[in-house]
Amino acid sequence: MTLLAAEGVTLAYGTTAVVHDVSLAVDEGGVGLIGESGSGKTTLARALLGLMRPRSGVVRYGAGDLAGLGRAGRAEFRRAVQPVFQDGSEALDPRMTAGASITEALTTHHRMSRAERRDRVAALLADVGLDPALAARRPHEMSGGQRQRVAIARALAVEPRLLVLDEPTSALDVTVQARILDLLERLAAEHGLGYLLITHNLGVVGRLCRTSSVLFAGRVVESGPTMELLTRPAHPYTRALRDAVPRLGGEPPRAAGRTEAAAAATGCPFRLRCPLAVDRCREETPQAREVEGRKVACHRAEEVLTTLASSAPRDPRDEGETPDAPRQ
Known part of the structure; x- marks a missing residue:
C-alpha cells in the first residue's frame, strides 16, 4: 500500500528548479533516497511533508492530493507522517525539557489527562531506550544520541504511519549510529511503521531499505x-x-x-x-x-x-x- 507519493514533481526556489519531474512512492517498507549534498533530497522531503508546494506534479497522501486536503485531512496527515531531522539539538527547543517536547506533541493530537500524559512520556522514552528520568533534562544536558532518541520519541507520540528520516545518523559517532539503526529497525517492526530514509550513507540504506x-x-x-x-x-x-x-x-x-x-x-x-x-x-x-x-x-x-x-x-x-x- 502506498502511503505517500510524488508524481512528476518539480520544485523550485524562485525561478531556479532544483527537483525535476521526480516520481517516488513510499510504501509500508523502508524506502531510501540517496544522493550527495545539493542533489535535492531535503527539498523533495519538504514537499512530501507538505512544507513546500510543487511547481508542477502532485504529492499524494493515500489516494488524495496533499494540496487539496481540507483542515481535517491536513490534521490527519500531520499526525500520520512525522519527520525526524538530522540534528536533534536543532530539532528540539533548547528552552524545553525532553518531557515537555514530547508532551507538546501529545497535547496537539490527543486528549489526555496530565497523569496520562506523564505516563505516556515515560513509556515513549523507555520505548526508545532512554531512562524516563531523562524527561526532566533540556537538550544541552543530553548527548547527541539521547537527543536523537528524544526526537524519535516525539515523532512516535502521535502514533504515525510513516517517518520521514532526513540523515538521522549523520551527526552521530559510529557507535551511536549503530544503536540508532537498531532502534529504527525494532520500532519499524513493532509499530508497523513505513519510512523514507534520506541519506548519502549507502550502508544505512543497505541495512534499512528494501527499495531505493x-x-x-x-x-x-x-x-x-x-x-x-x-x-x-x-x-x-x-x-x-x-x-x-x-x-x-x-x-x-x-x-x-x-x-x-x-x-x-x-x-x-x-x-x-x-x-x-x-x-x-x-x-x-x-x-x-x-x-x-x-x-x-x-x-x-x-x-x-x-x-x-x-x-x-x-x-x-x-x-x-x-x-x-x-x-x-
Whole structure:
C-alpha cells in the first residue's frame, strides 16, 4: 500500500528548479533516497511533508492530493507522517525539557489527562531506550544520541504511519549510529511503521531499505531493489557513489570522471562527470527505462552492468562507512 507519493514533481526556489519531474512512492517498507549534498533530497522531503508546494506534479497522501486536503485531512496527515531531522539539538527547543517536547506533541493530537500524559512520556522514552528520568533534562544536558532518541520519541507520540528520516545518523559517532539503526529497525517492526530514509550513507540504506532511488541534480537516475543498486549499479553515478565509500583494508576510493563538475544543462545531466559519455549523451536527455529489474536514466546502462562491472561486485558489507553490517 502506498502511503505517500510524488508524481512528476518539480520544485523550485524562485525561478531556479532544483527537483525535476521526480516520481517516488513510499510504501509500508523502508524506502531510501540517496544522493550527495545539493542533489535535492531535503527539498523533495519538504514537499512530501507538505512544507513546500510543487511547481508542477502532485504529492499524494493515500489516494488524495496533499494540496487539496481540507483542515481535517491536513490534521490527519500531520499526525500520520512525522519527520525526524538530522540534528536533534536543532530539532528540539533548547528552552524545553525532553518531557515537555514530547508532551507538546501529545497535547496537539490527543486528549489526555496530565497523569496520562506523564505516563505516556515515560513509556515513549523507555520505548526508545532512554531512562524516563531523562524527561526532566533540556537538550544541552543530553548527548547527541539521547537527543536523537528524544526526537524519535516525539515523532512516535502521535502514533504515525510513516517517518520521514532526513540523515538521522549523520551527526552521530559510529557507535551511536549503530544503536540508532537498531532502534529504527525494532520500532519499524513493532509499530508497523513505513519510512523514507534520506541519506548519502549507502550502508544505512543497505541495512534499512528494501527499495531505493538515487538522486543526481534533482533527477532520479536509478531506482529499484536496494541490494541490486548497491551490488550491481546500472548508472555511472550510482557506481561512483558506491566506489567513493572507503573499504576497510581495501584500496583508496576511486574517483569517476570529473567529480567536481556541475550538472550539464543539456543532454544527460551527469555527462560532464561520466567516464562513458558519448555524443548521444550530449544531444539527448536519457529517460528512465527498465533494465534488469530496476529503472535507469542512462543510455549505456547495459554497458555499465557489463564493462564497468568487470571487477568483482562489491558487497555493501565490505564498506567501512557504517557501524554495523547491512543485512540482506
